[in-house]
Amino acid sequence: MNANSLIFDEAGVLRSGWRITIFLFGFILCSGMLASVFFFLAESILRSRLSVLVQFGLGSFASLVAAIVSGWLCGKWIEQLPFRAIGGGFSNGWLKHLLIGLAVGGGSLTFAVALAASFGNLRFVLNPEFSVQHIAESIAISFLILALGAAFEEAFFRGYMFQTLARSGLASAAILLTAGFFGLVHLHNPAAGKISTVDTIIAGILFGAAYLKSRDLWFPFGIHLMWNWMQGSVFGIEVSGLTELSAVSILKEIDNGPEWLTGGTYGIEGGIVSTVALIATLILIYFMPIVRADQQLFALSSPAPTKSES
Numbered sequence: 001m002n003a004n005s006l007i008f009d010e011a012g013v014l015r016s017g018w019r020i021t022i023f024l025f026g027f028i029l030c031s032g033m034l035a036s037v038f039f040f041l042a043e044s045i046l047r048s049r050l051s052v053l054v055q056f057g058l059g060s061f062a063s064l065v066a067a068i069v070s071g072w073l074c075g076k077w078i079e080q081l082p083f084r085a086i087g088g089g090f091s092n093g094w095l096k097h098l099l100i101g102l103a104v105g106g107g108s109l110t111f112a113v114a115l116a117a118s119f120g121n122l123r124f125v126l127n128p129e130f131s132v133q134h135i136a137e138s139i140a141i142s143f144l145i146l147a148l149g150a151a152f153e154e155a156f157f158r159g160y161m162f163q164t165l166a167r168s169g170l171a172s173a174a175i176l177l178t179a180g181f182f183g184l185v186h187l188h189n190p191a192a193g194k195i196s197t198v199d200t201i202i203a204g205i206l207f208g209a210a211y212l213k214s215r216d217l218w219f220p221f222g223i224h225l226m227w228n229w230m231q232g233s234v235f236g237i238e239v240s241g242l243t244e245l246s247a248v249s250i251l252k253e254i255d256n257g258p259e260w261l262t263g264g265t266y267g268i269e270g271g272i273v274s275t276v277a278l279i280a281t282l283i284l285i286y287f288m289p290i291v292r293a294d295q296q297l298f299a300l301s302s303p304a305p306t307k308s309e310s
Contacts, residue, residue: 101222
């Protein structure tokens with residue numbers, strides 16, 4: 001093996017590892033610059049320190065733009081791919097995939113909650129502390145903020161990095177590597193532990209499988225968003241250990257454990273009920289017949305046929 005073959009594949013295209021390295025460099029540079037600009041402008045306009053919610057929203061938006069732009073430019077310049085290859089455009093079936101994803105995410109989270117309520121000491125009461133208008137405003141804002149967070153994570157973890165590995169015939173490696181990275185990133189969240197990390201890795205595998213099923217980002221985005229939003233804004237549960245993202249909820253959670261089952265202060269994602277629900281959802285997605293990939297997106301995200309196949 002010569003030095004040239006370590007850099008380029010048989011077709012003369014930069015190997016996937018180098019493509020991912022270039023993408024990460026571009027993403028880090030772009031997201032850092034955008035976040036600095038957004039924070040400066042927001043603080044100048046508001047003339048005060050930014051709340052955690054605003055910081056999360058601005059940071060997510062900056063990272064989302066950086067992930068999409070970096071992925072698009074890498075795809076265009078390195079692999080001669082159109083923008084739609086990223087999977088975030090309005091391709092055939094995008095709305096259907098989004099709606100199904102929202103339904104799957106909501107159903108999966110509700111199943112986990114039902115398990116925790118049935119086998120653990122977890123219950124809920126209506127939130128009596130705020131008016132209907134206050135709750136409605138809060139959950140709408142939370143929906144927007146969590147949508148930005150979920151969109152960024154899907155564009156980053158299931159976007160160019162995942163897709164360039166899939167085009168190299170390494171879809172299984174793409175699922176495992178991005179899911180592992182997804183789990184490691186969430187280790188920094190408050191009250192993270194062994195079960196929460198395992199659950200986050202399984203969630204990463206689930207989102208990767210959802211992308212491969214639809215070949216767009218709308219399906220995994222819908223699952224991701226609804227799981228997070230219902231956790232915080234409907235059930236009043238911590239979202240991956242964070243409480244600031246859904247300050248007001250429809251229900252109030254009363255969690256008396258056990259922590260290994262219900263998740264404790266990390267939220268339900270830190271308990272084995274989420275492990276069961278996520279695995280069940282993964283199986284459902286694998287066999288789901290109503291989600292089909294757009295043929296153009298499928299071709300753009302699959303290995304190029306060899307001469308013997310063409």
